[in-house]
Amino acid sequence: MPRAAVPAYEQVKAFIRGRIASGQWKPGDPVPSEAALMQQFGISRMTVNRGLRELAGEGLVTRIQGSGTRVAQLHRISSRLTIRDIHEEVAERGHVHSTRVLLAAREKASAAMAQSLGLRTGGAVFHSRLVHLENGVAIQYEDRYVNPAAAPDYLKTDFTQVSPTLHLLQHAPLTEASYSIEACLPTAEEAKELGIRRTEPCLAMMRRTVSGAHVASVARLVYPGSRYSFAGQFQA
Amino acid sequence: MPRAAVPAYEQVKAFIRGRIASGQWKPGDPVPSEAALMQQFGISRMTVNRGLRELAGEGLVTRIQGSGTRVAQLHRISSRLTIRDIHEEVAERGHVHSTRVLLAAREKASAAMAQSLGLRTGGAVFHSRLVHLENGVAIQYEDRYVNPAAAPDYLKTDFTQVSPTLHLLQHAPLTEASYSIEACLPTAEEAKELGIRRTEPCLAMMRRTVSGAHVASVARLVYPGSRYSFAGQFQA
DNA sequence: GAGTGGTCTAGACCACAGA
DNA sequence: CTGTGGTCTAGACCACTCT
Structure with missing residues (x-):
């Protein structure tokens, strides 16, 4: 047969x-x-x-x-929301991704940050700030704190070549993550770097990732509302 | 054994x-x-x-x-994003959900709406507008157009008892849906009904649902940024 | 050709639900 | 008790990749 x-x-x-x-x-x-x-x-x-x-x-x-x-009672249609590397996402649209690095430094953790990352207050923490551009237009302001225990080589990375997300995905395998998405106004700094007015509404995604025993990273990603939206599809 | x-x-x-x-x-x-x-x-x-x-x-x-x-190369952690009934969502938080109905009427479809819903221009379309409250505070402005072919009894529903989403889930089993989430400023009407300033950034979700052969519904859901966020968890 | 995963069978024992 | 799904076995044939 x-x-x-x-x-x-x-x-x-x-x-x-x-x-x-x-x-x-x-x-x-x-x-x-x-x-x-x-x-x-x-x-x-x-x-x-x-x-x-x-x-x-x-x-x-x-x-x-x-x-x-x-x-099933309610046909809860659901789609998968995935943590993706923004470089890959932009490339998939056939556009050019580039990065402007504003900051990449080792700092002492504030009390709040230490708490989030599971470190002791005053312990070392990596801090990066950068702007992602799509075809030269700023679409994301990324402010990220990284746990040195999870990604010791984080600061050695050239973020114009390897995005923080990609470095972390490769060096600190994700085991868990949580996020929230909200609407907000940009800070003065964010507005300046994104090239938008301070009154322009933005999407902000807060993301916290866990890798094995460590909290790997806490990030705030700000997207200009006029240039970016999250979209998805559901299929039964 | x-x-x-x-x-x-x-x-x-x-x-x-x-x-x-x-x-x-x-x-x-x-x-x-x-x-x-x-x-x-x-x-x-x-x-x-x-x-x-x-x-x-x-x-x-x-x-x-x-x-x-x-x-796998990238440990793409993903979570399921689900279309849920807002009543259920609020109830799950142990809060009280209530609804203010602003509009529930049969209208003639504009060209754009007819296109979205797959109707002929000028054909009948159901239109509802309502505000969802959580513990008496407005959290969502819902502006929805429904295809009469998919849910003929839509307007007979008492939306203070059965939310539009629930009615649709029950009468027009979902087979497909797409959505996008963006940040925006509310219209004058939305700001008034939500009780927020016109300068307060909002999350807007556009949602289009398909049931079998019909486009069932097109909706715009506006959430005050200060009162609502989408949150989720990823687990490996 | 050797090794891999994709699919499938015809049985089996079990835990559980409902009459 | 019967019927259900949850799990598992010891085989099998196939399509594919890699060498």
Whole structure:
């Protein structure tokens, strides 16, 4: 028997997705059991199981052991938000990325910063400030503090060649991160470096990354509202 | 042989995750082959395969047929961004959600709106405008256009009881969506209804949802920058 | 050709839910 | 108790990569 071009478990997924998308199966409705789908498709249970398990992972169906599989209540469509290197992001748009380095220094940690990074107050901390440009236009002001324990060579990096994010991704494998995005007005310094008025609203992303046992970095990324937006797509 | 409390494929995943997190295996390094892991753990290939496949899905490793499995180059940590009902979101914080309805009407679609929703110009379109409050404080101004074909009963809904998002999630199962988030200043109307100054920066989310064959809805959600931020967590 | 991952099977035992 | 999903095995054939 020749293998189909599209795997059997994908066929099962497509079948169920279709019923849900077309509205034939509504939230809360039962999905055929693994045994039923085995018969219907003439395939083994492991294969059916894989299809259903993946649909559950995508949030399209809910499975309860002993009870059965049902169409998920709210079709929570979700997209993946990813920490990316801005250089890569700009390059993907076919544009030229460049960097203006404002500061790259070793400093003594303030109490607040020490707390954030899990250091002792007054301990050494790396501090960088730079502006990212896309085709020569400033799109991001990056103010970052780095834990020397997580990335000891941070300051040796030429940030015009390797962005701080990339250096950190390569030297301090991410294990955890948190972020928040808010709207704010730029500080005088930020406005000056970004070349915008102080009244222009900006997106600010606060990001804290953890690598293994260390908090690796705390950053504030400021984007002019008129030049940048976060966009994404959801797919069921 | 009694089943272990933690499944074998999870043990494989934990083993590999550990090596990566601890830095013993760096980006680009080869991960042991399925055959090697079978031997090491004394389990069957399908089980090893599931562990590795899930790690690949999480972006922690890259698998190439014929070549092997390697630690992924950039540990792209990503989190799921989900379309949620604001009522649910506020309730989850233990706060009280309420709604002020400003408008709920059938209108004729402008050319631009008809284009967005996939209608003919001048066709009927549902239009709602409302303010969402958390503990009595305005946190979101919602301006939404809905395709009558996707949710014919939209205007019959009491939006103080069932939010537009919830109604749509329930009656027009999401199949696709796109969004963008930007910083902006509120319009005069928005500032008035949100009770903020016109100079206060806001987050604006534009969202377009598709349900089956129809574009279901186009919405603009405006959040005062001082009262709201999008936040999230990434986990490897 | 040897080694890799992608898929699949036909069984199996188990934990759990619901009647 | 029956039916469900969760996990696992010991094989198998295939497509692919690399040497």
